[in-house]
Each structure stands twice: as C-alpha cells, then as structure tokens.
Amino acid sequence: MEILVASAIGVLSAAGIYLILRGRSFPVIIGMTFLSYGVNVFLFAMGRLSVDRPPIITSDAAEYTDPLPQALVLTAIVISFGMTALIVVLALRGFLETGSDRVDEGIPKLPEPAEERLTS
Amino acid sequence: MSGWIIAPVIIPAMAAALLLLLRRSPNLQRQVSLAATALLWLASARLFMLATEGDVLSYRLGDWLAPFGIVLVLDRLSAMMILLSGILASAVMLHAIRGWDEKGHHFHPLFQFQLMGINGAFLTGDVFNLFVFFEVMLIASYGLLLHGGGPRRLGAGFQYVAINLLGSTLFLFAVGIIYGVTGTLNMADLAGKVGQVSAGDAALLRTGALLLFLVFALKAALVPLHWWLPTAYASAPAPVAALFAIMTKVGAYAIIRVFTLVFGAEGGAAASIAAPWILPAALATLAIGAIGVLASGVLVDLVCFAVVWSMGSLLVAVSLFDARSLTAALYYTLHSTLIGGALFLLSDLIAARRGRWRDDLEPSPAMANATILGSLFFLAAIAMSGLPPLSGFIGKLMILDATRTSRAAGWIWTVVLATSLLVIIGFSRAGTTLFWKSEAVAGALEPPPPARAGSMVPAAILILGTALLSLSAGPVTRHLEATAQQLVTPQSYVDAVLGRPAPAQRTTEMR
Structure with missing residues (x-):
C-alpha cells in the first residue's frame, strides 16, 4: 500500500507541475487541481497509513489512527475546492473579456475604462 | 484579560457579516465599516498596551489545552503588527470611502475579511491555523x-x-512534513520537539522547514519569488494596493516568528536553516527592486518596485536573526508599511x-493641488528612499549599524547604499516629471479635474505617521529592542502557551 500511495502522490504532483507550466489557463487550472489532490493524499498519509482502525481515542480501543491529518485534509479540501471554483470563473471572465486564454503573454495593456477616472 | 486577544479577529468578522446585510444602503455601510475599523484600532491599541507590560499572553480557543487546541498568542511583536495594520487600515478606509468602494460589489465586507485574515495571521500560535488565516x-x-x-x-x-494557490499547496506540503516528523503543529510545542527529531527524519524536517520558508518568502516578495507583486499591486485599486502594503509584511512576520521560535538557534537538525538563504536573496531583492524603480514608466509601477526594494532592506536585517538586527528590521517594517501605503494613495x-x-x-499640464500634492510626494519620496530626516533614514542607519559586524558586511553595505542611490534617482526623476516639467507643457487638463484638498488627508496621515516615527525614534527603538529581546529568547513564549510559569524570565523582561 505504501508504494501505491507514494507513487500516486508522486504522479499527481508531477502531472500537476507539468500542467502548471503550460501556457494556457485551462491546463494550469487542471494542474493546480492535480497538485491539490496530491497534497491532500500526502497530508492524509502523514498520519501514517493504517487500515481498519478508528480515528477516535477511546479507553477500550487498542489501536487508533491519527485523527488530526483527517481534519487537516478536510480543511484543505474545502479551501482548494473554493479556490478552484474561483480561478475557473476568473479564467473564463478573462477569456471572455480579452479573447485570449494565454497566461504567458503578460497582462493586456488595454485602455482603462472611462469610469476608471476616479473623482476623489 | 486574555479574552481581548481574540478581538482583532472577531471585530472584522462580525463587521463583515453585518456589512453584507447592509449592502443595499451604501452610506450606512461606509459608516459601519469605518466604525468597525476604528473599533479595531482601539482594540489593537489596548492589546499593544497589554503586551508592553512584558508578559506573553495566550488565549486558548474553546479552552482546549495548549498543544491540542488552537491558541492565539499575544507578544510584543504580534501586538505591534496588529496596531500597525489597524493604523494602516483606518487611513486606507478613509481614502476608500471617497469613491473607490462604489466601483464594485462588496468592497467593505471583503476589506473586513482581509483585516481578519491579517490580524489572525499575526496572532495565531499554530502553524496550520496560520495556513487558514493566510x-x-x-x-x-x-x-x-x-x-x-x-x-x-x-x-x-x-x-x-x-501563484498563491501554488504557495498554499506548498504550505500544505510543509505542514504535512512537519507534522509527520514531529507530531505537533503548535508553534510553542514544535519549538521543543524539533530538537528531538530522530536522525533518520532530520532530512525531512529540513525539507519541511525550507518549504515553509519558500512559502513565506513568496508572500514577502523575496527574489526570485517577487514577480507577482508589481503586476498584482499595480492593477489593484489604489486603496487595496495600500492595504496590501501590510501583506508582504505578513510574510516577513511569519519568517521572523517561525525562524526564531521553531527553527531558531535551538532548532535541532533544522537550526537557523533559513538564514543562509535569506541574505543573498534579500540582496538580489534590493538590486531588482532598485532597477525596477529606475525602469518604471508609470508611477504606480515605481511604487511597487520601491515596495519590493524595501522588502529587500527589511529581510537583509532579518537574515542575521540577532537582537540588534531584528530591532532594525522591526523599525523598518513600521516605516515601510506606512510609507508604502502612503505612496500608493x-x-x-x-x-x-x-x-x-x-x-x-x-510631463502633463499642471494638475490641481500641485503644491500640496508635490510636497507630500516629496516627503514620501524622502522617507521611502531613506534620506534624512525621516524614518527611512533612521531605519536604514539601524540596519547598516546592525550588520556592521556581519561577515557579509561589505556586501550588505555596498548593495544597500548603491541601491538607495538608484531609488533616490528614480524618485527624483518621477517627482520632477510629475510636478516641475508641467510648466513647460501648454494647455490645461481636459476636463478640469475635481480639486478637493480633503482627499489628501489619508495619505497625509500616513506620512505624518512616518514623521512621528522619526521624532519618537528613541522610545520606539527601546520598545523594539525589548520586542527583539523577546524574540531571541523564545522560552517565555513557549511557557506562556504551554502554561508553565516563568518567574525568572519575567524579571528580565520588565527592566
């Protein structure tokens, strides 16, 4: 099981890093997702891999698995899920407004909209 | 007494919720947001006074015992940073309610949530909780x-x-590794446990510590992880960019906190692991920032690179991790946050x-309020580039003095002084172009822009802050010396969190 989990983390991270280095927004987002899956499994494994043990410490339980990484993973999943949703919307809006989904061409130097003239 | 510690997190959180309910009435929203920021300011002033008494205070959330539950910790450093963020936020809010907040939805709730995250990051005593507040x-x-x-x-x-999603992922990897080898994420508990890590896990611990450093360096815009900053800050709305001036300091704060408390001199296999990396990176940051200041063709880009440059000066001082250099770094933190915010405004x-x-x-035709605005810009440029008599000069002098005995003193002095010259040139060129060359340009600005002097008050407040910082440099420095002393002797922090009395520590703190 160790080999399986370790190689899964490795493959997910490698695929994630490769995709993040691509030039269009969609692969970059998919790469982020892979990387966050990788880190979730990694965090989970940091509580040591154990099968069929309760994550609760009771007086009659002979063995237990560490519950803390599971709580950490839960938080991490929620945050990365929300962030992925945000960046998808951001990439979509950016594509619709600029007509390009390249992330390696720098920031568009379009004229500022008229209401940008702040009256302070 | 320690219940006060959570106020800087609770006040913005409640205010943000209230502001969401008030989204139909922008005027009321402004008043509530301003009141909440002022309240936050008062609470942080109260905490600052509590921390000045010298004891480290901790607040256990839900009253869970220390290494198991989450703790918020108030020491001199976190109290100072919270007060700083309160002052900056108040000035920025005064600027924002003059029109910027109406350019989109939900400015005020987001602003309050941002303050909640910043204050939480300054207060928390738990590495994973630091991730959450980040x-x-x-x-x-x-x-x-x-x-x-x-x-x-x-x-x-x-x-x-x-870039920040990537940073968060790295943060999680670092947290996972550190938890895997030590079994705890409470910073005070970690401080004791990193020394006991077995030799087989030493490499993992070092990897975790350096990954953590990488994440904080990304937030602090340390070269080569600074490329996101000029683009992001230059496109951000001005009050937001001004508030972001404290976000880079959150990164610097996290470096100071974690790499004095956990991976400091007694960090076992990972003792003082960040120090050899910070110095060269900070010198490169100084160089890149100063070159960026010279190369900028737009004022806001110039300010962004000046912020990068000031992070370089700050981290040069941090890299030595002794009491004198930390004092200099903290003084420079105060100075560069205020002046960075002022320049963006x-x-x-x-x-x-x-x-x-x-x-x-x-060059353009003369702008309205050119005299006052020009004077403010002149003062801000003096402070930022480190000319006497304003706080930038004192801060830089302290940094140079603190690094005098370092082995790399030659490098530090050369780079700091040479880049200061470049920044002075950059700012004086920008100032002459903006304010003096306008006389040569015929015509008037079309349409005539509004000329309300009141809009300059928030920026003037921040500049006044740096002036006060230089006038009261003596008392401020003494306070910061005590702060730095608290940082280099982390035992009082550990005792406060883990609930052991420290009578001996207390007498040395009180002096």
Missing part, C-alpha cells in the same frame, strides 16, 4: 484585487490567484488629477 487573507485579497473589474485586473488576478491622487496622462511619468 487563506482567509488571500481569498479576501483576490476579491479586493478584482474590485472594479476590467481586463487588466482579470489578467493580473489570474496570475495572482495561481498618493499615486492614486496624482492619477485622478491628470486626466488622460493618469500616473504615467510624462
């Missing part, structure tokens, strides 16, 4: 950065979100008065 801060900052919309912000926003005021020229560094 995320709160970042999520709010994504919204604020995109405030007002437009293709430029969307492009910059995508890059900013992407000033560049917005200038851009708003120059019609189609905005803040491009090209």
